[in-house]
Amino acid sequence: MGSQEVLGQAARLASSGLLLQVLFRLITFVLNAFILRFLSKEIVGVVNVRLTLLYSTTLFLAREAFRRACLSGSTQRDWSQTLNLLWLTAPLGVLWSLFLGLVWLQLLEVPDPNVAPHYAAGVVLFGLSAVVELLGEPFWFLAQAHMFVKLKVIAESLSVVLKSVLTVFLVLWLPHWGLYIFSLAQLFYTTVLVLCYVIYFTKLLGSPESTKLQTLPVSRITDLLPNITRNGAIINWKEAKLTWSFFKQSFLKQILTEGVYDIVNNLGSLVARLLFQPIEESFYVFFAKVLEREKDATLQKQEDVAVAAAVLESLLKLALLSGLTITVFGFAYSQLALDIYGGTMLSSGSGPVLLRSYCLYVLLLAINGVTECFTFAAMSKEEVDRYNFVMLALSSSFLVLSYLLTRWCGSVGFILANCFNMGIRITQSLCFIHHYYRRSPHRPLAGLCLSPVLLGAFALSGGVTAVSEVFLCCEQGWPARLGHIALGAFCLGATLGTAFLTETKLVHFLRTQLGVPRRTDKTT
Known part of the structure; x- marks a missing residue:
């Protein structure tokens, strides 16, 4: 598969991921608004903070390192060893769900059973749901490695919709x-x-169409199950060592450097999660498939190196423009956003x-x-290990600076320390x-x-909206607020228009x- 084809599929994966994130956020927003009419906000808070954190942390620590290590391998590999891993x-x-479950039940404060009943059962079932999802990891990996975009969209959309329907039914009855x-949902x-x-x-590998898919490394569904390879090796030890290096990195990242505060975190990171996470996940697959680890750029196929460089340049530009837009306009509209979201309780304090x-973060x-x-x-295993060592060395300074x-x-x-x-x-x-x-x-x-x-357009927009906030927001009432919003919309439009005219390479x-829709994903 050529680098341009991989790029097209990675772009489709990113765009579909972005659309899914928007869909899921809308469904979650509507669902929470509905649930709050029937259940207490304390129950919703326990689910969205405590139990969801348990679930996501278990998944992150159990699979993140495996995904990074295995997705970066060459297509010329022993797939049985990779699937075994x-x-x-x-x-x-x-193991992680048991350990974290004990932490959630024994070390963290248990919610009042009169306010949030069945908390212990919730911890067990959320931990179990993480384990169930991990059982599908080899299947997810095969789909992701071969960029089966439609499968990802259908599977995740169907799961979220059915979960929402079940939640509504249980809430009502x-x-x-x-x-x-x-927990059951x-x-x-x-x-x-x-x-x-x-x-x-199961259907694909059992059909005549599977014989036409020469890129698939398996021919029967049983090939996806754990088995002993021809040479007697159970796993690829090179991938296993790389996985261990990525695990140390993931553990440090999760334990030492993650986390900010509840509502501000949810509001501030909303756009980041919607836009950046699908792009990062999808284009990691692209870079991992196009570039070879442990090889200098001059020793690889120059067409692939050039495509990777062009994509990286465009992604950096997109990230910088998106982040600057959030930073510049976020400064002038933070108070208004918090006031609309939670009233004066949030907008009048330190929020x-x-x-x-x-x-800025x-x-x-x-x-x-x-x-x-x-x-x-692109890093080799040795470079990942050196990176982990530097992170470990800096973690102490991070903790001291946070304190x-x-x-x-x-x-x-704490946010500045994270910055x-x-x-x-x-x-x-x-x-x-x-x-x-x-x-x-x-x-x-x-x-x-x-x-x-x-840069001048960003600076001018920041100055104009900052002055507008002083005179039009937020104590002057809704007519003044609407004026502040309209002025911000005008400045945002002018800034984006300037970006469209000046950053022609990114626009292209x-x-x-x-x-532009692609026609390369015929299998799904």
Whole structure:
């Protein structure tokens, strides 16, 4: 498969992921609005914060390292060994769910059973749902490695819709079940999701069409199950060692550097999750398939290196523009957003300062997502280990800085410490990218440079909206607020128009890769 074809499929994967995120957020928003009419906000809070965190943390620690290591392998591999390695995610998920479940039940404060009944059962069922989802990891990996876009869209959409229907039914008919409602719905969601992948591959591999798919490494559904390979090796130890390196990195990232505060985190990271996460996940697959680990850029196929550099430059530009837009306009509209979302209780306290600080963090988050997306796809195992060592060495300084800044300026200090940590990670990735391309004619880091005209447009918009906030928001009433919103919309339109006229290379990339349907995904 050529690099251009892989790029097209990665772009489709990113765009479909973006649409799915928007769909899921809308469904979740409407569902929460409905549920709050029948159940207490404490129950919804326990689900959205405590139990969802348990579920996502279990999945992250059990499978993230395996995904990064296995997706970066060459197509010329022993697929049985790779699939055997991926099956290890399930027992690891069992261990992590048991350990984290004990933490959630024994170390964290247990909610009042009169307010949030069946909390212990909720912890068990959310942990079980994570394990069930991990059982489908080999099937997900095969679909992701071969970019079966429609399968991903159908499976995730169907799972979310059916989960929502079940939740509504249980809320209407059995509201006294409390946390049982959400726990059973979550378990149902993961079961349907896994079954979609299993049923699809069962039908595909049992049909005459499968003989035409020469790219698929398996011919029978039983080939996806754990088995002993021809040479007697159970797993690929090179991939296993790379997985261990990525696990150490994921563990450090999850335990030492993640997390900001509830409502501000949800509002501030909404656009980041919608836009950046699908792009990072999809283009990691692209870079991993196009580039070979442990090889300098000059020793690889130059067409692939050139395409990877062009894509990286465009993604950096997109991340920078998106992050700057959020930062510039977020400063002037944080107070209004919090006021609309939660009233004066949020907008009159420290909330606006927190959200403004978080807008800066989102800018760094966007750039870091793209740079690490490339870096982790191109690094050798030894380079990943060195990166982990640096992260471990810096973790102590991060914790000390968090303590000092939190004592000095409260919650804002923790966000600023996260900004410092993200800046260090970005610097490491930029150094790697510069070193990777230093002997080639390509300079992808040029994507972090904007034209003076566009920078001026951002500066002018920031100044105008800041003045508008002082005179039109938020105590002056809704007519003044609407004026503030209209002025912001005008400045945003002018800024985006300037970007459209000055960043022609990025516009061309978005048009050709994200805006034009491709016909390469015939299998799904």
